[in-house]
Amino acid sequence: MKKIILGLVAMLMVVSLVLPATAQAKKPLKVAFVYIGPPGDLGWTYEHERGRLAVQKYFGDKIETKYVENVPEGPDAERIIRQYAIQGFDVIFATSFGYMDPTYAVAQEFPNVIFEHCSGYKTAPNMATYFGRIEEARYLTGIIAGRMTKSNKIGYVAAFGIPEVVRGINGFTLGVRSVNPNAKVQVVWTNTWYDPVKEREAAVALLDAGCDIIAQHQDTTEPQKAAQERGKLSIGYDSDMGKFVGDTVLASAVWDWGTYYIATIQNVLNGTWKTHAFWGGLKDNIAGLSALSPRVPASVKKEVEGAQKKIMSGWSIFTGPIKDQSGKVVYKSGEVIPDDKQLSMDWFVEGVVGKVQ
C-alpha cells in the first residue's frame, strides 16, 4: 500500500513538473482544428489536415497546431471546443457545419479566442465563417459526366439536405445539362457526412438503378470504390480521389484549405484579423478541379477548360435561364441567382431526380 501511495505521489510530482514547464516555454500562436472524421478518410478531413500541415510548415515554430478527430456534431463538440479554449488556444478552426451552434456558444464565453467555422452562417466579433463555391468545380465535373454517361443516368450520393449540398447538386446538374439535356441526376440521401458503409450502400443502390457514373457529397472514397467494382465511372469530391481509387474517377472537385488557413493565420499574427464571412471560388484557389483521368477524351477536356476560363473571368454558373424541377423558369435568361438565395437554396433545378429532404 505504502509503495502505491509513494508511486502516486511520484506521479503527481512528475505531472506538476511537466505542466508548468510547457506553459513557460516561449509562446507560439496556438491553433486547434476540430475534425468530424479521421484525416485518413481521404476526403473532407484529409484535405483540412493537409491545410493544417501546410500552415504548420509555412509558419514553422511561430505557431503550434493540434487537432482532434472523430468529433460528432452535437453536444459532444461543445465540450471539445471549450476544452481547447480553456487550454489557451488562440485560434480554433471548427471544420463541420454541425459545429456551428457549439462554436457560437463557446465563442460567447471566450471573447479573446478567435473562432473560425467552416460552412456555416453564424458570425460574431470573434467568430468568422469560411467556405468556398465548390459548385463551380462541380459544374465542370458535370460537363465531363454529361458527356461520358451512356445510360443518361448519373447517381449522386448526398449527405444532408442543407443548402451547401443542394447548391452542389444543382451546380453539378447545370454542368451536366449544359452539354447533355437528356441526362438526369438521381440523388440519394445518407444523412451522414462520414459513414463509409452507408456511403457505399447508397452508391450501390444508385448503380442498381442503372446509373453509370457516381458523383458524391460525402467524406470518403467509398462511393468511388463501389462504382469501380461494378466497372462504372465516378466523379470525386474533396480530394483528388483518382489518386486513391484509380482512373475510373474521371475528375474531382477539390478543396485547397491551406491557402485560406495561411492567410488567416497571417492576419492573426499581424493583429489584422477581423470577423468575416469568406466565400471564395475557383479564382480564389479555395475550390478547384483536379487533374482529369486519361479516360476523358481531349474534346471534353477542351470543353471543360473553356467553361473554367469563363468562370474564372467572373461568369456565375447560376446564370439564367434556370428551370426548377417542374420545368418552370425561375430565373430568366441572363439573371444571376443572388448570393443570399444561393446560401439558402432549398430547391432542385430541372434534371435532378429526387427531393430536398
Add this chain to the structure above:
Amino acid sequence: MKLLFEKRKTTSVTALILVPFVSFLVSLVLTALLLAIFGANPFKTFGAMAVGAFGSSHGFAETLVKAIPLMMTGLGVAIAFKLKFWNIGAEGQLTMGGVAAAGVALFMERFLPGRSLLVGALLGGLLAGALWAGVPALLKTSLKVDETLVTLMMNYIAILYSEFLYYGPWRDPKGYGFPGSRMFSADAWLPRIMGRAHIGIWIALALAIILWVVLKRTRWGFELQIIGASQKAARYQGIAVERNIALAVMLSGALCGLAGAFEVTGISHRLQQGLSIGYGYTAIIVAWMSQLNPLAVPFVAVALAALAVGGDQVQMVMGLPAAMGVVMQGLILFPMLAGSLFTEYRLSVVRPEAKAVCPDPVEE
C-alpha cells in the same frame, strides 16, 4: 495439476476489496504497455486523463454531464436486472424520453406557462420511457416473449422515430435545412449548476438513495428481491409476480426516459442528433460493475464518465489517434469486469495425488 473454478460459499470481504483493486492495477499495466508501444509516456497520459476529467471545473462539469445519463440509465437497468428481466432497451427508452420531453417543450408552451413547461417536459419523458419499457414487460408477462430481443429491437424503432421527427415534421424551418428541431424556449431549460452540468445530478443522486431504500427497506423491495432470486418461491409465497415485474420494468424505463428528458432540456435544448450516443448500452456495464447496487451506481457512472472525458486528452494532449481513447476504455473495463468474477468464484489448484500421472518431460 488441475485448475478448478468453484463458486464461493460465502462472500469473501477480502476478495470484495482486493479484486477491484488488483483488476484496476492490471488495467493500468495493460494500458501502459499499449501506450508504450505507441511511443507515449504512460504516466504522462494517465496524468493528462486525470487532469482532463477532474483537474478543472470545466473538466469536472463535463464528467458530470456524461455521468448523469449513465447514472439514470444505470439505475434503470440495475432494477430490471435484479428481477432477471434483461432490459437491453435503455437506449430506446432514453431516446423516447428525449422525444417526449422535446414534444412537450416545443408544442405545449401555450398550455404550460413559465417553469411548468420544464416540469411537463420532464414528466413527459418519464412517462414515455415507462410506456416504451411497458411494451416488452407486457409481452413478457402475458405472452412469455423474450425481453432481450424485444427491448433491443425497440431501440432501433425509437432511434429511427426520433430521426424521422427531427429530419421531418419537427425540423427547424429556420435551420437552413440542417436536421434538428428549433431551440426550446428558456422556460424548458433545466437549470445548470456548473458549466453544462445541471441539477439532474441532484435528482439522480436522490433517486439512487431512494431506490436503495425501496429495495432494502420496503415490503415491495423485498418482494422484488424474492422474485429476482426465484420466481417459483415468490409465487409460492403469494407474490403477484407478473404485476410486480411489469411495474419494476416500467420504473426502469421511467428512469431511462427521464435521462433522455435531462439530455434535451439540460444539454442540447433541442431534439437533434447526438441524443442516442450509447448511454443506454454503457448503462449495462454500469449496472454490472455496481453489482446491481443502486448506491454503487453513481460512483461507477462517474468513473466511466471520467474515462470518456479524460479520453479526449489522449488525443488533445498526447496527440494519439481518437481510436486510442476507445481502446484504452476497453482495456480498463475488461479486467474490471473479468475481475468481478473472482468475487463470486474462486480459482483453486488441485494437485494430483500420484506424481506419475503427470510426468514432467523436462526432468526426464
